[in-house]
Amino acid sequence: MGTFGRSFGLQWHLTDQCDQRCKHCYIWSKKEKVKLSKKKLNLEQCVSVVDKFFQFCESFKVDPIFGITGGDPFLFPAIWELLKYLHRKGAPFIILGNPFYITPDICEKLVNFGCRGYQMSLDGLEQTHDTIRKKGSFKDTFRALKILQSFKIRTTIMSTVSRLNFQEIPELIKIVVDYGVDAFDFARYCPVTKEDGIRLNLTPQEYRKFLSDIWKVYTRLANYRTKFGLKDHLWTLFLYEERLFRINDLDIVLQGCNCAIRHLAVLPDGTVYACRRFKSPVGNILTQSFQEIFLGKKLSQYREIKKLEGCRDCELLNYCRGCHAVSYGTFGNFFAKDPQCWKC
Numbered sequence: 001m002g003t004f005g006r007s008f009g010l011q012w013h014l015t016d017q018c019d020q021r022c023k024h025c026y027i028w029s030k031k032e033k034v035k036l037s038k039k040k041l042n043l044e045q046c047v048s049v050v051d052k053f054f055q056f057c058e059s060f061k062v063d064p065i066f067g068i069t070g071g072d073p074f075l076f077p078a079i080w081e082l083l084k085y086l087h088r089k090g091a092p093f094i095i096l097g098n099p100f101y102i103t104p105d106i107c108e109k110l111v112n113f114g115c116r117g118y119q120m121s122l123d124g125l126e127q128t129h130d131t132i133r134k135k136g137s138f139k140d141t142f143r144a145l146k147i148l149q150s151f152k153i154r155t156t157i158m159s160t161v162s163r164l165n166f167q168e169i170p171e172l173i174k175i176v177v178d179y180g181v182d183a184f185d186f187a188r189y190c191p192v193t194k195e196d197g198i199r200l201n202l203t204p205q206e207y208r209k210f211l212s213d214i215w216k217v218y219t220r221l222a223n224y225r226t227k228f229g230l231k232d233h234l235w236t237l238f239l240y241e242e243r244l245f246r247i248n249d250l251d252i253v254l255q256g257c258n259c260a261i262r263h264l265a266v267l268p269d270g271t272v273y274a275c276r277r278f279k280s281p282v283g284n285i286l287t288q289s290f291q292e293i294f295l296g297k298k299l300s301q302y303r304e305i306k307k308l309e310g311c312r313d314c315e316l317l318n319y320c321r322g323c324h325a326v327s328y329g330t331f332g333n334f335f336a337k338d339p340q341c342w343k344c
Contacts, residue, residue, distance in 0.1 A: 008062040009258070010053055011096075011265040011276060013069055014076035015040055019100055020134045039269040041286075043078040047085055049266060049285055054089065056290035062262075069096035071268075080109065087113040094119060096158075099137065099144030107151040117154035117182070120144065122172055124165035132164060145179060154182045162189035162200040166210050170217045177226045185229030186214075188340060190277045191329035197339065201330060204342035211238045233257055236320040237343055247319055253305070256321040260302035264290070274302045277325035278334065302334065310337035310344035 041049065050066075057064040066086060073079055073095055086093050094117040095110070102118075110118070123129045126138040141157075148155050157176045159169060169186065176184050188207075191197035202210060211234065218228045230236075233256050239245035253261060265276040266285055272293050274280035280302070283293035293299060306312045311321050322338030330339045337344060 017075040018071040066093035102144035119156040124168040159186040197330035207340040278328035
Protein backbone atom coordinates (compact mmCIF):
# COMPACT_ATOMS: atom_id res chain seq x y z
CA MET A 1 0.00 0.00 0.00
CA GLY A 2 1.51 3.32 -1.06
CA THR A 3 1.52 6.61 0.76
CA PHE A 4 -1.79 7.78 -0.69
CA GLY A 5 -3.41 4.42 -1.35
CA ARG A 6 -2.54 1.91 -3.99
CA SER A 7 -3.26 3.96 -7.13
CA PHE A 8 -3.04 7.54 -8.38
CA GLY A 9 -5.09 8.71 -11.33
CA LEU A 10 -4.12 11.14 -14.08
CA GLN A 11 -7.00 12.39 -16.21
CA TRP A 12 -5.31 13.56 -19.38
CA HIS A 13 -7.26 15.89 -21.65
CA LEU A 14 -5.30 15.59 -24.87
CA THR A 15 -7.42 18.02 -26.87
CA ASP A 16 -10.42 20.31 -26.55
CA GLN A 17 -11.58 19.32 -30.04
CA CYS A 18 -14.89 17.45 -29.99
CA ASP A 19 -17.77 16.67 -32.34
CA GLN A 20 -20.30 17.35 -29.60
CA ARG A 21 -21.29 20.55 -27.78
CA CYS A 22 -22.87 19.14 -24.63
CA LYS A 23 -25.03 21.56 -22.69
CA HIS A 24 -23.24 20.73 -19.43
CA CYS A 25 -19.68 20.70 -20.83
CA TYR A 26 -17.15 22.63 -18.77
CA ILE A 27 -14.87 22.89 -21.81
CA TRP A 28 -17.35 24.34 -24.30
CA SER A 29 -19.39 26.40 -21.86
CA LYS A 30 -20.12 30.04 -22.70
CA LYS A 31 -17.99 30.95 -19.74
CA GLU A 32 -14.81 29.24 -20.96
CA LYS A 33 -14.94 28.75 -24.72
CA VAL A 34 -13.17 32.02 -25.50
CA LYS A 35 -10.25 30.82 -23.38
CA LEU A 36 -9.77 27.47 -25.09
CA SER A 37 -6.16 26.79 -25.84
CA LYS A 38 -5.24 25.96 -29.42
CA LYS A 39 -1.98 24.47 -28.18
CA LYS A 40 -1.48 20.72 -28.15
CA LEU A 41 1.44 18.80 -26.80
CA ASN A 42 3.60 17.13 -29.41
CA LEU A 43 4.62 13.49 -29.09
CA GLU A 44 7.94 14.31 -27.43
CA GLN A 45 6.13 16.38 -24.79
CA CYS A 46 3.57 13.61 -24.27
CA VAL A 47 6.36 11.10 -23.68
CA SER A 48 7.82 13.48 -21.11
CA VAL A 49 4.45 13.71 -19.30
CA VAL A 50 4.25 9.90 -19.14
CA ASP A 51 7.80 9.60 -17.82
CA LYS A 52 7.26 12.35 -15.25
CA PHE A 53 4.09 10.69 -14.01
CA PHE A 54 5.88 7.35 -13.63
CA GLN A 55 8.64 9.09 -11.66
CA PHE A 56 6.04 10.67 -9.39
CA CYS A 57 4.23 7.37 -8.78
CA GLU A 58 7.50 5.57 -8.07
CA SER A 59 8.47 8.27 -5.55
CA PHE A 60 5.20 7.93 -3.65
CA LYS A 61 4.89 4.17 -4.12
CA VAL A 62 1.55 4.28 -5.92
CA ASP A 63 0.35 2.62 -9.12
CA PRO A 64 -0.24 4.96 -12.10
CA ILE A 65 -3.59 4.94 -13.88
CA PHE A 66 -4.15 7.02 -17.00
CA GLY A 67 -7.59 8.24 -18.06
CA ILE A 68 -7.14 9.36 -21.68
CA THR A 69 -9.79 11.84 -22.72
CA GLY A 70 -10.51 15.21 -24.34
CA GLY A 71 -12.61 16.60 -25.99
CA ASP A 72 -12.44 13.51 -28.11
CA PRO A 73 -9.04 11.82 -27.72
CA PHE A 74 -9.30 10.31 -31.21
CA LEU A 75 -9.03 13.86 -32.61
CA PHE A 76 -5.58 14.23 -31.06
CA PRO A 77 -3.02 13.83 -33.90
CA ALA A 78 -0.54 11.67 -31.97
CA ILE A 79 -3.08 9.48 -30.17
CA TRP A 80 -1.80 6.14 -31.48
CA GLU A 81 1.86 6.96 -30.91
CA LEU A 82 1.00 7.95 -27.35
CA LEU A 83 -1.01 4.78 -26.68
CA LYS A 84 1.82 2.73 -28.13
CA TYR A 85 4.25 4.36 -25.71
CA LEU A 86 1.91 3.78 -22.76
CA HIS A 87 1.77 0.12 -23.78
CA ARG A 88 5.56 -0.10 -23.92
CA LYS A 89 5.73 1.36 -20.41
CA GLY A 90 3.16 -1.12 -19.14
CA ALA A 91 0.90 1.76 -18.15
CA PRO A 92 -2.74 0.87 -17.53
CA PHE A 93 -5.14 3.23 -19.28
CA ILE A 94 -8.79 3.67 -20.06
CA ILE A 95 -10.34 5.96 -22.64
CA LEU A 96 -13.17 8.36 -21.93
CA GLY A 97 -14.57 9.32 -25.30
CA ASN A 98 -17.37 9.47 -27.83
CA PRO A 99 -18.88 6.65 -29.89
CA PHE A 100 -18.37 8.21 -33.31
CA TYR A 101 -14.98 6.76 -34.23
CA ILE A 102 -15.45 3.29 -32.78
CA THR A 103 -14.94 0.70 -35.52
CA PRO A 104 -13.58 -2.87 -35.53
CA ASP A 105 -10.20 -1.58 -36.72
CA ILE A 106 -10.04 0.98 -33.90
CA CYS A 107 -11.00 -1.63 -31.32
CA GLU A 108 -8.37 -4.03 -32.59
CA LYS A 109 -5.74 -1.32 -32.06
CA LEU A 110 -7.07 -0.57 -28.57
CA VAL A 111 -6.80 -4.24 -27.63
CA ASN A 112 -3.27 -4.48 -29.03
CA PHE A 113 -2.20 -1.44 -26.98
CA GLY A 114 -3.67 -2.80 -23.75
CA CYS A 115 -6.70 -0.55 -23.30
CA ARG A 116 -8.42 -1.49 -20.01
CA GLY A 117 -11.80 -0.03 -20.87
CA TYR A 118 -13.82 2.51 -22.82
CA GLN A 119 -16.24 4.94 -21.19
CA MET A 120 -19.05 6.75 -22.98
CA SER A 121 -21.93 8.87 -21.78
CA LEU A 122 -25.70 8.55 -21.88
CA ASP A 123 -27.55 11.46 -20.33
CA GLY A 124 -31.12 10.22 -20.40
CA LEU A 125 -33.39 8.48 -22.86
CA GLU A 126 -32.95 9.10 -26.57
CA GLN A 127 -34.68 12.46 -27.00
CA THR A 128 -33.21 13.95 -23.84
CA HIS A 129 -29.73 12.60 -24.49
CA ASP A 130 -29.66 13.82 -28.09
CA THR A 131 -30.86 17.25 -26.97
CA ILE A 132 -28.13 17.52 -24.35
CA ARG A 133 -25.34 16.10 -26.55
CA LYS A 134 -25.86 15.56 -30.28
CA LYS A 135 -28.67 14.25 -32.43
CA GLY A 136 -28.08 10.60 -33.23
CA SER A 137 -25.48 10.04 -30.52
CA PHE A 138 -27.83 7.91 -28.39
CA LYS A 139 -28.17 5.26 -31.09
CA ASP A 140 -24.53 5.59 -32.05
CA THR A 141 -23.49 4.86 -28.47
CA PHE A 142 -25.27 1.50 -28.60
CA ARG A 143 -23.71 0.79 -32.01
CA ALA A 144 -20.29 1.45 -30.49
CA LEU A 145 -21.09 -0.64 -27.41
CA LYS A 146 -21.79 -3.66 -29.57
CA ILE A 147 -18.42 -3.35 -31.32
CA LEU A 148 -16.50 -2.77 -28.08
CA GLN A 149 -18.17 -5.80 -26.51
CA SER A 150 -17.27 -7.97 -29.49
CA PHE A 151 -13.59 -7.20 -28.74
CA LYS A 152 -14.12 -7.83 -25.03
CA ILE A 153 -13.18 -4.25 -24.14
CA ARG A 154 -14.71 -3.34 -20.79
CA THR A 155 -17.53 -0.84 -21.30
CA THR A 156 -18.70 1.86 -18.92
CA ILE A 157 -21.66 4.19 -19.29
CA MET A 158 -21.54 7.44 -17.37
CA SER A 159 -24.38 9.90 -16.85
CA THR A 160 -24.31 13.54 -15.80
CA VAL A 161 -27.34 14.11 -13.59
CA SER A 162 -29.24 17.38 -13.47
CA ARG A 163 -32.81 18.64 -13.46
CA LEU A 164 -32.83 18.02 -17.22
CA ASN A 165 -32.66 14.23 -16.92
CA PHE A 166 -32.80 12.89 -13.35
CA GLN A 167 -36.26 11.40 -13.77
CA GLU A 168 -35.06 9.27 -16.73
CA ILE A 169 -32.00 7.75 -15.06
CA PRO A 170 -33.81 4.73 -13.49
CA GLU A 171 -35.16 3.68 -16.90
CA LEU A 172 -31.77 4.34 -18.53
CA ILE A 173 -30.10 2.03 -16.01
CA LYS A 174 -32.47 -0.79 -16.96
CA ILE A 175 -31.64 -0.29 -20.64
CA VAL A 176 -27.85 -0.42 -20.18
CA VAL A 177 -28.17 -3.46 -17.91
CA ASP A 178 -30.22 -5.25 -20.56
CA TYR A 179 -27.50 -4.35 -23.05
CA GLY A 180 -24.85 -6.05 -20.91
CA VAL A 181 -22.75 -2.98 -20.17
CA ASP A 182 -19.96 -3.80 -17.73
CA ALA A 183 -20.35 -0.76 -15.49
CA PHE A 184 -22.69 2.17 -14.93
CA ASP A 185 -22.17 5.27 -12.83
CA PHE A 186 -23.21 8.90 -12.67
CA ALA A 187 -21.94 12.24 -11.47
CA ARG A 188 -23.79 15.41 -10.65
CA TYR A 189 -23.92 18.31 -13.06
CA CYS A 190 -21.24 20.85 -12.20
CA PRO A 191 -22.59 24.35 -12.99
CA VAL A 192 -20.50 26.62 -15.18
CA THR A 193 -22.40 29.73 -14.02
CA LYS A 194 -24.35 30.54 -10.87
CA GLU A 195 -27.46 30.99 -13.03
CA ASP A 196 -27.07 27.45 -14.40
CA GLY A 197 -26.77 26.17 -10.85
CA ILE A 198 -30.06 27.78 -9.87
CA ARG A 199 -31.75 26.42 -12.99
CA LEU A 200 -30.34 22.90 -13.15
CA ASN A 201 -29.31 21.85 -9.62
CA LEU A 202 -31.59 19.55 -7.66
CA THR A 203 -32.44 20.62 -4.15
CA PRO A 204 -30.80 18.62 -1.33
CA GLN A 205 -34.00 16.74 -0.53
CA GLU A 206 -34.69 16.06 -4.21
CA TYR A 207 -31.21 14.66 -4.56
CA ARG A 208 -31.54 12.41 -1.52
CA LYS A 209 -34.80 11.02 -2.91
CA PHE A 210 -33.05 10.49 -6.25
CA LEU A 211 -30.31 8.46 -4.55
CA SER A 212 -32.94 6.44 -2.69
CA ASP A 213 -34.75 5.67 -5.95
CA ILE A 214 -31.50 4.69 -7.68
CA TRP A 215 -30.47 2.47 -4.76
CA LYS A 216 -33.73 0.55 -5.18
CA VAL A 217 -32.94 0.07 -8.89
CA TYR A 218 -29.38 -1.03 -8.09
CA THR A 219 -30.65 -3.51 -5.51
CA ARG A 220 -33.24 -4.95 -7.87
CA LEU A 221 -30.65 -5.41 -10.65
CA ALA A 222 -27.76 -6.54 -8.45
CA ASN A 223 -27.58 -10.04 -9.92
CA TYR A 224 -26.98 -8.85 -13.48
CA ARG A 225 -23.49 -8.49 -14.95
CA THR A 226 -23.46 -4.69 -14.80
CA LYS A 227 -21.52 -3.27 -11.85
CA PHE A 228 -22.86 -0.09 -10.32
CA GLY A 229 -20.37 2.54 -9.22
CA LEU A 230 -20.82 4.96 -6.34
CA LYS A 231 -18.82 7.87 -7.76
CA ASP A 232 -20.80 10.59 -6.02
CA HIS A 233 -19.49 10.87 -2.47
CA LEU A 234 -22.93 11.74 -1.14
CA TRP A 235 -23.65 8.03 -1.55
CA THR A 236 -21.56 7.66 1.61
CA LEU A 237 -23.92 9.93 3.53
CA PHE A 238 -26.96 8.13 2.15
CA LEU A 239 -25.62 4.68 3.03
CA TYR A 240 -24.51 5.90 6.46
CA GLU A 241 -28.03 7.07 7.21
CA GLU A 242 -29.39 3.76 5.94
CA ARG A 243 -26.97 1.98 8.32
CA LEU A 244 -25.15 0.39 5.41
CA PHE A 245 -21.86 2.21 6.00
CA ARG A 246 -19.75 2.34 9.16
CA ILE A 247 -17.00 4.69 10.25
CA ASN A 248 -14.13 4.25 12.71
CA ASP A 249 -12.21 6.57 15.00
CA LEU A 250 -9.10 6.99 12.83
CA ASP A 251 -8.43 10.67 12.14
CA ILE A 252 -7.10 10.16 8.61
CA VAL A 253 -8.63 10.50 5.17
CA LEU A 254 -9.80 7.05 4.12
CA GLN A 255 -12.32 7.71 1.35
CA GLY A 256 -14.20 10.50 -0.36
CA CYS A 257 -13.19 13.16 -2.85
CA ASN A 258 -9.77 12.47 -4.39
CA CYS A 259 -9.09 16.11 -5.34
CA ALA A 260 -5.42 16.87 -4.53
CA ILE A 261 -5.11 13.46 -2.85
CA ARG A 262 -5.15 10.68 -5.46
CA HIS A 263 -5.97 12.49 -8.67
CA LEU A 264 -4.73 15.22 -11.02
CA ALA A 265 -5.79 16.46 -14.45
CA VAL A 266 -3.60 17.64 -17.33
CA LEU A 267 -5.04 19.99 -19.97
CA PRO A 268 -4.06 20.08 -23.67
CA ASP A 269 -1.43 22.82 -23.13
CA GLY A 270 0.18 21.06 -20.15
CA THR A 271 -1.61 23.04 -17.44
CA VAL A 272 -2.28 20.85 -14.40
CA TYR A 273 -5.62 21.17 -12.59
CA ALA A 274 -6.49 19.83 -9.16
CA CYS A 275 -9.79 18.77 -10.79
CA ARG A 276 -11.04 19.42 -14.32
CA ARG A 277 -14.58 19.96 -13.08
CA PHE A 278 -13.72 23.44 -11.83
CA LYS A 279 -11.12 26.10 -12.55
CA SER A 280 -8.19 24.91 -10.46
CA PRO A 281 -4.78 25.47 -12.13
CA VAL A 282 -1.92 24.38 -9.88
CA GLY A 283 1.05 24.26 -12.27
CA ASN A 284 2.29 23.27 -15.71
CA ILE A 285 3.87 19.90 -16.37
CA LEU A 286 6.01 21.24 -19.22
CA THR A 287 8.08 23.29 -16.78
CA GLN A 288 7.56 21.41 -13.50
CA SER A 289 7.54 17.88 -12.14
CA PHE A 290 4.46 16.22 -10.71
CA GLN A 291 6.25 16.07 -7.35
CA GLU A 292 6.78 19.83 -7.35
CA ILE A 293 3.16 20.45 -8.28
CA PHE A 294 1.74 17.93 -5.83
CA LEU A 295 3.71 19.34 -2.88
CA GLY A 296 3.25 22.97 -3.92
CA LYS A 297 1.12 25.55 -2.12
CA LYS A 298 -1.43 25.88 -4.93
CA LEU A 299 -2.43 22.23 -4.75
CA SER A 300 -1.96 21.84 -1.00
CA GLN A 301 -4.76 24.30 -0.29
CA TYR A 302 -7.28 21.80 -1.64
CA ARG A 303 -6.15 19.29 1.00
CA GLU A 304 -7.18 21.63 3.81
CA ILE A 305 -10.39 19.70 4.28
CA LYS A 306 -11.19 21.20 7.67
CA LYS A 307 -11.94 24.46 5.86
CA LEU A 308 -14.79 22.86 3.89
CA GLU A 309 -18.07 24.42 4.97
CA GLY A 310 -20.62 21.86 6.02
CA CYS A 311 -17.98 19.09 6.02
CA ARG A 312 -15.54 20.21 8.69
CA ASP A 313 -17.89 19.43 11.59
CA CYS A 314 -19.35 16.26 10.04
CA GLU A 315 -18.44 12.80 11.32
CA LEU A 316 -18.04 11.75 7.67
CA LEU A 317 -15.29 14.29 6.92
CA ASN A 318 -12.69 11.58 6.28
CA TYR A 319 -15.09 9.49 4.17
CA CYS A 320 -17.22 11.82 2.07
CA ARG A 321 -16.72 15.62 1.64
CA GLY A 322 -19.31 15.72 -1.12
CA CYS A 323 -18.25 17.45 -4.34
CA HIS A 324 -16.83 20.92 -3.93
CA ALA A 325 -16.40 21.32 -7.67
CA VAL A 326 -20.19 21.62 -7.60
CA SER A 327 -19.77 24.14 -4.77
CA TYR A 328 -17.36 26.14 -6.92
CA GLY A 329 -19.72 26.10 -9.90
CA THR A 330 -22.70 27.09 -7.77
CA PHE A 331 -21.16 29.66 -5.42
CA GLY A 332 -17.78 30.50 -6.97
CA ASN A 333 -16.05 29.07 -3.88
CA PHE A 334 -14.51 25.61 -3.60
CA PHE A 335 -14.80 25.65 0.20
CA ALA A 336 -18.51 26.53 0.22
CA LYS A 337 -21.04 23.93 1.31
CA ASP A 338 -21.95 21.21 -1.18
CA PRO A 339 -25.29 22.53 -2.50
CA GLN A 340 -26.89 19.08 -2.67
CA CYS A 341 -25.83 17.87 0.79
CA TRP A 342 -28.94 17.49 2.93
CA LYS A 343 -27.15 16.91 6.23
CA CYS A 344 -25.27 20.11 7.08
